[in-house]
Amino acid sequence: MTEIQAGPGAAVSAAPVSGDVPAIELDNVVKEYVSHGEVVRAVKGVSLAIAEGEFFSLLGPSGCGKTTSMRMIAGFEDPTQGVVRLHGEDVTNVPPNKRDINMVFQSYALFPHMNVWDNVAFGLKRKKVPDAEIKRRVGEILEVVDLTGREKRRPKEMSGGQQQRVALARALVNRPRALLLDEPLGALDLKLRQAMQIELKRIQREVGITFVYVTHDQSEALTMSDRIAVMNDGLVEQLAEPREIYERPASKFVAGFIGTSNLLSGTVQQVAGDTAVLALGASDRILVPADGALSTGATVDLTVRPEKIKIAKEQPEGDLSVVRGTVAEVVYLGTYNSYVVVLGDGAEITVFEQNAHDSTITAERGDTVWLSWQPWHSYALR
Numbered sequence: 384m385t386e387i388q389a390g391p392g393a394a395v396s397a398a399p400v401s402g403d404v405p406a407i408e409l410d411n412v413v414k415e416y417v418s419h420g421e422v423v424r425a426v427k428g429v430s431l432a433i434a435e436g437e438f439f440s441l442l443g444p445s446g447c448g449k450t451t452s453m454r455m456i457a458g459f460e461d462p463t464q465g466v467v468r469l470h471g472e473d474v475t476n477v478p479p480n481k482r483d484i485n486m487v488f489q490s491y492a493l494f495p496h497m498n499v500w501d502n503v504a505f506g507l508k509r510k511k512v513p514d515a516e517i518k519r520r521v522g523e524i525l526e527v528v529d530l531t532g533r534e535k536r537r538p539k540e541m542s543g544g545q546q547q548r549v550a551l552a553r554a555l556v557n558r559p560r561a562l563l564l565d566e567p568l569g570a571l572d573l574k575l576r577q578a579m580q581i582e583l584k585r586i587q588r589e590v591g592i593t594f595v596y597v598t599h600d601q602s603e604a605l606t607m608s609d610r611i612a613v614m615n616d617g618l619v620e621q622l623a624e625p626r627e628i629y630e631r632p633a634s635k636f637v638a639g640f641i642g643t644s645n646l647l648s649g650t651v652q653q654v655a656g657d658t659a660v661l662a663l664g665a666s667d668r669i670l671v672p673a674d675g676a677l678s679t680g681a682t683v684d685l686t687v688r689p690e691k692i693k694i695a696k697e698q699p700e701g702d703l704s705v706v707r708g709t710v711a712e713v714v715y716l717g718t719y720n721s722y723v724v725v726l727g728d729g730a731e732i733t734v735f736e737q738n739a740h741d742s743t744i745t746a747e748r749g750d751t752v753w754l755s756w757q758p759w760h761s762y763a764l765r
């Protein structure tokens with residue numbers, strides 16, 4: 384079992400290593416509920432493997448099946464079909480209390496009449512762990528969650544973020560092999576949530592325990608995760624590292640759900656080497672990596688992120704994707720300007736322009752502008 388150690392630099396997380404037995408596996412798992420005589424397919428066949436020590440997120444919109452998937456890992460729901468494995472062992476029919484997994488929820492469910500120390504020590508006392516060991520383990524874990532010195536406080540004397548750290552300490556002190564977190568920061572305001580995201584990642588690194596994190600907040604998942612499974616309608620649409628999900632979304636759904644994305648559609652005019660040339664409007668030309676899959680005449684949906692696009696009043700030169708349009712909206716947002724540009728065919732493109740050197744706006748509403756980006760910044764979608 385993974386040891387929890389406290390103190391600066393005490394423990395280092397186990398990075399996911401391919402070839403090892405996964406900490407958690409869902410193998411073609413289906414979950415159906417019967418609700419008012421109708422069958423609801425909450426999870427429609429999910430397979431995934433989570434590595435030991437990984438920070439893994441299940442990300443998707445409300446109702447996509449994230450919580451149901453997590454509850455099947457914990458053992459609170461039985462799959463209708465499929466297998467759940469923990470460290471290679473089939474636990475599909477093993478009850479939750481025999482799974483060596485703990486869960487943290489959005490509602491902290493702390494005992495209000497107990498102080499921090501007693502809240503964290505509660506489970507160990509119940510298991511009749513010797514007093515000296517309780518003292519050491521609670522002390523260690525309070526140090527990890529940065530609550531040393533606040534042992535005597537009651538939950539109501541603490542902020543939401545501190546209470547959530549107590550809940551985390553209470554789960555971690557049992558040294559589970561994995562911790563499941565269901566929207567644990569959902570009740571906190573934005574600033575605190577952002578601070579806690581960094582904290583959670585640090586804590587996970589220090590204790591080296593596998594974390595499975597359920598969220599509908601894409602920035603939260605991008606900030607903390609080693610890998611993300613993006614779910615939609617009971618299925619995993621893409622499972623990859625945050626950068627891959629953002630830079631190379633596997634589907635229209637993922638491109639639209641993660642960050643701001645421009646979706647365009649064009650016809651392949653020509654394939655030259657590993658680049659396809661797409662036509663949109665009369666003067667527009669878009670270059671897309673062809674990957675051997677695009678042929679002349681095919682219609683292609685593609686995505687390009689707003690921050691990859693350069694906006695200019697003159698036509699740019701070079702081997703770039705270039706489209707021309709009219710500025711419909713300009714918004715000054717401090718660190719960047721946001722433009723909405725309407726192309727000849729009516730398609731709208733959002734462009735983010737960093738205010739890195741000065742804060743002048745390149746174009747005003749009604750101006751004709753040229754938008755350009757590097758070929759590898761367009762990405763053809765399936």
Ligand SMILES: Nc1ncnc2c1ncn2[C@@H]1O[C@H](COP(=O)(O)OP(=O)(O)OP(=O)(O)O)[C@@H](O)[C@H]1O
Pocket residue numbers: 416417418423424425426443444445446447448449450451452599
């Ligand atoms: N006990 C249940 N009985 C019937 N239907 C259920 C039950 N639990 C979940 N569902 C349905 O299964 C689907 C998936 O629910 P689930 O809670 O897993 O989604 P989610 O992605 O976690 O959503 P949210 O972010 O809103 O919690 C939804 O359509 C939901 O209504």
